[in-house]
Amino acid sequence: MKQDDYIKFSKSNFTIPILYILIIWFIYFIEIYFGYNFNKFGVLPRDLIGFRGVFLAHFIHSDTIHLFNNSIPLFVLLSCLMMFYKESALRVLFIGGFLTGLFTWIMARDSYHIGASGIVYLLFSFIFFSGVFKKYFRLVALSLTIIFLYGGLIWYVLPIEEGMSWEGHLSGFIAGLLLSILFRNKGIVKTKPYFEQTEFDLLFDENGNFSPPNLDEVNQKD
Numbered sequence: 001m002k003q004d005d006y007i008k009f010s011k012s013n014f015t016i017p018i019l020y021i022l023i024i025w026f027i028y029f030i031e032i033y034f035g036y037n038f039n040k041f042g043v044l045p046r047d048l049i050g051f052r053g054v055f056l057a058h059f060i061h062s063d064t065i066h067l068f069n070n071s072i073p074l075f076v077l078l079s080c081l082m083m084f085y086k087e088s089a090l091r092v093l094f095i096g097g098f099l100t101g102l103f104t105w106i107m108a109r110d111s112y113h114i115g116a117s118g119i120v121y122l123l124f125s126f127i128f129f130s131g132v133f134k135k136y137f138r139l140v141a142l143s144l145t146i147i148f149l150y151g152g153l154i155w156y157v158l159p160i161e162e163g164m165s166w167e168g169h170l171s172g173f174i175a176g177l178l179l180s181i182l183f184r185n186k187g188i189v190k191t192k193p194y195f196e197q198t199e200f201d202l203l204f205d206e207n208g209n210f211s212p213p214n215l216d217e218v219n220q221k222d
Helices: 011-034 049-059 064-084 089-107 117-134 137-157 166-182 215-221
Strands: none
Touching: 011 049, 011 064, 011 089, 049 089, 049 117, 064 089, 064 117, 064 137, 089 117, 089 166, 117 137, 117 166, 137 166
């Protein structure tokens, strides 16, 4: 999609964000209603069984506050991804989700890591860096808006709060940066403006002076 293409507002842009939010809330409802605890399905670093968390951890949350805090930025960032990066959105989401879980499994502490926070940081990082790399004014504006709304997230890639999986946040941030580089030429790209010459333009010379065509030459051609 070129820079001068019009980005249309579509209800389909919200299908995946809404579906994702419904899934994580439904899983949490199952836990609460039936008294289950799915934490053991989270990422357990450097453990073979714990590797399943690479695929499952993003859908599991510890409590209602944890789930609610992830739901709002997830919806906003996923909607932005679908609207501005529709061609590569699903690849970013699935590949990025896998890389986020994988990096967490490799480098995190020996504890179960759960929650969609890694996906939030993945999307935050991807959207921000993509806007910068593409140098497209709408995406740069979107990147600045993301920074304004969720700029405080950047501090949580560091171990500043006990009990928080900063490794998962950092993993998502790194994955988003890598994918923004990989897909920098996909989707909306900056292009040079193109002006098509018309018959009206031919009435003026290169200096902008009015220069009507020679009527004798026109009649001869006719």
